[in-house]
Amino acid sequence: MPPLQHYFVLSHSICPPLPLLALESTVITHGLPRSQNLQLARDMERVVRENGATPATVAVLDGIIHVGLTDTELEQLANAENVRKISRRDFATAIVKKESGGTTVAGTMFAAHKAGIKVFATGGIGGVHEVESFDISTDLPALADTPMIVVCAGAKAILDLPATLEYLETMGVPVIGYGTDEFPAFYSRESGLPVSARLDTPQEVVAFAKAHWELGLKSAVLVCQPPPVATALPRQAVEGVIQQARQEARQGNIYGQALTPFLLQRLSELTGGATLRANLDLLLNNARLGAQIACAYSV
Ligand code: PSU
Ligand code: MN
Numbered sequence: 001m002p003p004l005q006h007y008f009v010l011s012h013s014i015c016p017p018l019p020l021l022a023l024e025s026t027v028i029t030h031g032l033p034r035s036q037n038l039q040l041a042r043d044m045e046r047v048v049r050e051n052g053a054t055p056a057t058v059a060v061l062d063g064i065i066h067v068g069l070t071d072t073e074l075e076q077l078a079n080a081e082n083v084r085k086i087s088r089r090d091f092a093t094a095i096v097k098k099e100s101g102g103t104t105v106a107g108t109m110f111a112a113h114k115a116g117i118k119v120f121a122t123g124g125i126g127g128v129h130e131v132e133s134f135d136i137s138t139d140l141p142a143l144a145d146t147p148m149i150v151v152c153a154g155a156k157a158i159l160d161l162p163a164t165l166e167y168l169e170t171m172g173v174p175v176i177g178y179g180t181d182e183f184p185a186f187y188s189r190e191s192g193l194p195v196s197a198r199l200d201t202p203q204e205v206v207a208f209a210k211a212h213w214e215l216g217l218k219s220a221v222l223v224c225q226p227p228p229v230a231t232a233l234p235r236q237a238v239e240g241v242i243q244q245a246r247q248e249a250r251q252g253n254i255y256g257q258a259l260t261p262f263l264l265q266r267l268s269e270l271t272g273g274a275t276l277r278a279n280l281d282l283l284l285n286n287a288r289l290g291a292q293i294a295c296a297y298s299v
Pocket of ligand 1: 025027124
């Protein structure tokens with residue numbers, strides 16, 4: 001375990017080399033409505049435990065970086081008002097101002113990697129937004145330089161997916177289709193875009209990641225699992241509402257950190273909650289696979 005500085009705490013319940021699975025918390029603070037966020041956070045932790053791993057939800061509470069939260073802390077975070085969205089550049093702000101916040105994919109990878117955790121599950125990674133609002137998520141450079149297995153359902157459908165995949169290729173990040181040859185598009189199982197390799201079992205994913213890192217390569221291995229059939233939406237069904245939500249964001253001058261949360265919320269409103277149901281389902285599905293990979297990694 002790395003030396004712990006005064007602003008960094010590991011929960012008592014987690015202690016490597018137990019199979020640990022990191023979970024992010026921007027989805028709790030900014031990604032889901034208040035009515036669903038605490039329940040989802042608890043459900044994700046339960047699914048991880050049911051699959052033999054220990055969940056380590058990452059967040060910042062009153063200026064302290066936590067890797068692993070108690071249920072009370074989870075509740076505190078889910079109910080907090082006006083908390084920060086914490087990516088790499090925001091940690092020091094939260095520390096010096098003693099603020100709380102949910103960590104993004106990039107923020108979670110930073111803290112979890114420092115804590116020695118190898119596997120992380122999320123919903124969808126950030127990526128390259130459409131050109132007119134030049135906006136590239138810190139999630140992409142984090143994936144380029146942090147050696148972890150990151151389980152997701154692809155990149156969020158609100159993004160420019162071809163450009164996001166090009167960035168990942170440039171930075172040497174393997175994009176694995178889990179049981180598929182196609183890059184999933186978060187709410188949809190299909191995107192028409194290829195992955196760099198297909199793998200079908202947690203053991204294959206672990207062997208792949210170990211080979212990648214034993215070569216001295218430093219990037220993440222991005223494991224992309226299609227969203228569950230029961231709640232996934234056809235790509236054409238979401239494409240129209242995504243265009244509408246983007247247009248509203250432009251008109252409302254919504255950009256920067258506020259853009260992704262705004263688009264996710266508008267999509268849910270415009271689809272009568274269908275994108276929200278898909279989002280909740282795929283988060284649990286990814287927590288399950290993440291736990292299985294964490295267990296396979298530790299044997
Ligand atoms: N996936 C979800 N909901 C979310 C996010 C991902 O299902 O809210 C969050 C992640 O934390 C991701 C962040 O890192 O959105 C990306 O934000 P941005 O595009 O501003 O980098
Ligand atoms: Mn952004």
